[in-house]
Amino acid sequence: MLRKITFWIIGIFFLLYGLVRVLGGVMVISALLSVEDEGTNVAAQKVRSFMDNPDTFAIIPLNPIGYMTYILLMGLVLIGGTSGVLLYRRWGVWVMSSYFVLYLLLFLNFWVFNIKVAHLTGGFFLFLFFLWLRPKRALKP
Secondary structure, eight states: OHHHHHHHHHHHHHHHHHHHHHHHHHHHHHHHTTOOOHHHHHHHHHHHHHHHOTTOOOSSOOOHHHHHHHHHHHHHHHHHHHHHHHTTBHHHHHHHHHHHHHHHHHHHHHTOOSHHHHHHHHHHHHHHHHHHHSOOOOOBO
8 A cells, every 4th residue: 555655656746847847948938038027037047048158068059948848848748658657558658768868868968967967867766666666557558
């Protein structure tokens, strides 16, 4: 019983984290497009300064809106994948795995390795634990 409860708590955590990415992406994109909001303007300025910094190396250069759209896409993929795992769909694991691939590609694109690498690693191990906790039932297509 504890295993099933922990599984659902982690699943809800991943869903909420995906939602934060989606909403954060929408809000920062709005700020980048000059929709006035004090809180998101600070975040938009941080994204703008990182993306416009001449020292920022990128294999595939992105403008600030492109970068935040990528973050928003990551959130949608995480929500979709988590939903699939919670609903015992085969595709859920693959979609959720692709979130971590997208996250890794972001690091590789910019060659920026910071504390977020630990965040990615911790999230991946939590994902593996999440899959291990999943009650053993037949997966649906």
